[in-house]
Amino acid sequence: MKHHDENIKYLFEPRSIAVIGASNEEGKIGHIVINNIVKYGYKGNIFPINPKGGKIAGLNAYQSILDVNEDIDITILTIPAKFALDAVKQCAAKKVKYCLMITSGFSEIGNAKEEHKIVAVANENGMRILGPNIFGVFSAESSLNGTFAGTDIPAGHLGIITQSGALGLAMIAQATVGNIGLSVMVSVGNKADVDEADLLEYLITQERTKVILMYIEGVRKGASLIGALKRATKVKPVVIIKSGRSRRGAMAAASHTGSLAGSDAVFDDIIKQGGALRAESMKDAFEWSKFLANNPLPAGGNTVIITNGGGAGVMATDACEKYDVKLYDDLENLKTIFLPSIPEFGSTKNPIDLTGQAGEKDYIKAFEAALKDPDIHSVLVVICETPLYSGDKITGGVELYYEKFKKAGKPIIFCLLGGQLVADYIREASRNNIPIYEDIYDAVSTLGAMYAFKRYADEVEDDAATVNINVAAIDEIVDYAGKEGRLFLFAHEGQSIMNIIGIPIPRSQVAATIENAIKSASAIGYPVVMKVVSKDILHKSDAGGIALNLDNDQEVISAYEAIMRNCRAYMPRAVIEGVEIAEMVQPGTEMIIGARIDKSFGPTVMVGLGGIYVEVMKDVSFRALPLDRKEIISMIKEIRSYPLLLGVRGEKTRDINALVDTIVKLGAIISNCKGISDIEINPLVVYEQSSGIKAVDVRIILSKEDREVR
Numbered sequence: 001m002k003h004h005d006e007n008i009k010y011l012f013e014p015r016s017i018a019v020i021g022a023s024n025e026e027g028k029i030g031h032i033v034i035n036n037i038v039k040y041g042y043k044g045n046i047f048p049i050n051p052k053g054g055k056i057a058g059l060n061a062y063q064s065i066l067d068v069n070e071d072i073d074i075t076i077l078t079i080p081a082k083f084a085l086d087a088v089k090q091c092a093a094k095k096v097k098y099c100l101m102i103t104s105g106f107s108e109i110g111n112a113k114e115e116h117k118i119v120a121v122a123n124e125n126g127m128r129i130l131g132p133n134i135f136g137v138f139s140a141e142s143s144l145n146g147t148f149a150g151t152d153i154p155a156g157h158l159g160i161i162t163q164s165g166a167l168g169l170a171m172i173a174q175a176t177v178g179n180i181g182l183s184v185m186v187s188v189g190n191k192a193d194v195d196e197a198d199l200l201e202y203l204i205t206q207e208r209t210k211v212i213l214m215y216i217e218g219v220r221k222g223a224s225l226i227g228a229l230k231r232a233t234k235v236k237p238v239v240i241i242k243s244g245r246s247r248r249g250a251m252a253a254a255s256h257t258g259s260l261a262g263s264d265a266v267f268d269d270i271i272k273q274g275g276a277l278r279a280e281s282m283k284d285a286f287e288w289s290k291f292l293a294n295n296p297l298p299a300g301g302n303t304v305i306i307t308n309g310g311g312a313g314v315m316a317t318d319a320c321e322k323y324d325v326k327l328y329d330d331l332e333n334l335k336t337i338f339l340p341s342i343p344e345f346g347s348t349k350n351p352i353d354l355t356g357q358a359g360e361k362d363y364i365k366a367f368e369a370a371l372k373d374p375d376i377h378s379v380l381v382v383i384c385e386t387p388l389y390s391g392d393k394i395t396g397g398v399e400l401y402y403e404k405f406k407k408a409g410k411p412i413i414f415c416l417l418g419g420q421l422v423a424d425y426i427r428e429a430s431r432n433n434i435p436i437y438e439d440i441y442d443a444v445s446t447l448g449a450m451y452a453f454k455r456y457a458d459e460v461e462d463d464a465a466t467v468n469i470n471v472a473a474i475d476e477i478v479d480y481a482g483k484e485g486r487l488f489l490f491a492h493e494g495q496s497i498m499n500i501i502g503i504p505i506p507r508s509q510v511a512a513t514i515e516n517a518i519k520s521a522s523a524i525g526y527p528v529v530m531k532v533v534s535k536d537i538l539h540k541s542d543a544g545g546i547a548l549n550l551d552n553d554q555e556v557i558s559a560y561e562a563i564m565r566n567c568r569a570y571m572p573r574a575v576i577e578g579v580e581i582a583e584m585v586q587p588g589t590e591m592i593i594g595a596r597i598d599k600s601f602g603p604t605v606m607v608g609l610g611g612i613y614v615e616v617m618k619d620v621s622f623r624a625l626p627l628d629r630k631e632i633i634s635m636i637k638e639i640r641s642y643p644l645l646l647g648v649r650g651e652k653t654r655d656i657n658a659l660v661d662t663i664v665k666l667g668a669i670i671s672n673c674k675g676i677s678d679i680e681i682n683p684l685v686v687y688e689q690s691s692g693i694k695a696v697d698v699r700i701i702l703s704k705e706d707r708e709v710r
């Protein structure tokens, strides 16, 4: 169980630093790091450590950290792996708070044992390890450049946490080019001890950081990451790039950092649950981050598109639909606002079409109108270069109105489509942090990210939904199977568990004679299905051991006789105990629900379109527990087949409440019953509102070993 680390502040705001392996030899990492620290203007005490002593980077070097008389908050290790453990022991003895290990050569190349030893020694002494296999830390708050980056790092408001060092160094370079200032830049490397969740805790409260960007390859302690993300995204946007999306990518990631890349589908859904924005590309990630760091959040969801191109307006509308940006649609009000400012042939329906004959003046009139109206919350401007509005004239309006809108707390974003002049202008304006794009979809994806963040931040969280379940009764069934050496439960055991937690299953009875079969059938109610009961016959339908849709006594009699005949012919020596008579399940919407222990995220639940094509359709969504009902509903809404639950072609809405209840129950089982690792119901038939659900088939898999974390 991890507790919040009160010292985390000193990782970014250390009062003193020792560089173990500081060197005078140009080109060595230990040389670059010590010189970066000095050059960038770090104000605390700096202690170069090198067995040769002397002077390094103009400072007195110490032969050992133990020779330093003052307290040291952090050490940066730039010595080869084989010397690391001894150095860490000395740091621990010196009561250092954080040891940052730039050194490579541990779990990422299969040397996990040494890494564990190092963390154990550190933690026993209250010291924590960042890395190993990192490029260091940058913190604008302390003017600290404790990295071996080759360029100056511009200070600003974006905090970056990266698992890949090389990519992080590339990000520094790109941030410089894009004029994106950083508040913090830190690499986590092998995450032997400190991980993203720890670092997020600091960035959540640090004022300088307005947006957090994370590059993640694999997640180990998923539950603590989600917790930290949830807290972070209530106060500032978190943009995540995760690699390992494709199968090949996932394999490369695993061998790259020695950590397991979690299943991508699960990861995607779960970071959404944490309120983070997942970027597909580095470009998106930087664009979103830059926009979110420099612009106000809108007061509401109404966006208008202002354009001089009919086709551009249609494209922008499509893009808005794709990225979930809501277009303001009060046509009456739009008319009142824009009619006075648009040319004769224009349109006041959103997109506001100023027509191809519009020039700067027309745009300005429309901007003024949008600026004044309180029902308009954000504006997307799409300008096509025309003979009447040539590239050299566009610039003035853009800059002036960007500032005006910003001051008014209304986000505005520009897209300019045109020639060389326009392209040059976009580059220059973008460097000056004006949100301006040369592609409509890039512009709208940024607006979409802004709204996704806003929706999450505005959401009020409920208490986690849970139910009391009879854990002892379930454990008894699981233990019995365990004693028999089974890793799964039989169908009837699964059904007993359904009965214990109150999930309805089809009524059924076993009968050993024709008379009893008839009695059972009328007790259950027609129509019924009949299945042979025999330990020896595994494939009942192959054996002709199943009869469906039996409507009366006569049909039960014939079916019983046919099943006995078929099964004896199929396997003459089979011991037949009788037949199972079960309720014929009425048709409804077939869903699949499941709960399992995920390697990275712990207890998770899943919902999706059920039936036999689950694997093909892959229409499922995941969440990590705990969850409130609202989150469960949002998980259900995410699947493509959601409209089926609302009722199509005149059907009534399905019992979504009962579906939610059932997911809560599976969640309670997976969280509380240690022996169970997977539980799945498919199909779960969902009936009309207030008519409930029925669990037709239940599969339960037992855990191989006792799980440590719950």
Ligand code: COA
Binding pocket: 020, 021, 022, 023, 024, 025, 028, 029, 030, 049, 050, 051, 052, 077, 078, 079, 080, 081, 083, 087, 102, 103, 104, 105, 133, 134, 135, 164, 165, 166, 187
């Ligand atoms: N205490 C202090 N200084 C020590 C020491 C100790 N216990 N042991 C060695 N040193 C000194 C060395 O004498 C040397 O100083 P010098 O230049 O004055 O002789 C300095 O530390 C560096 O040691 P050296 O043996 O020259 O190592 P190196 O610079 O070739 O390589 C690493 C060290 C850490 C850079 C290398 O082992 C490594 O891991 N490289 C990969 C780093 C990386 O890519 N990280 C991930 C980035 S994302």
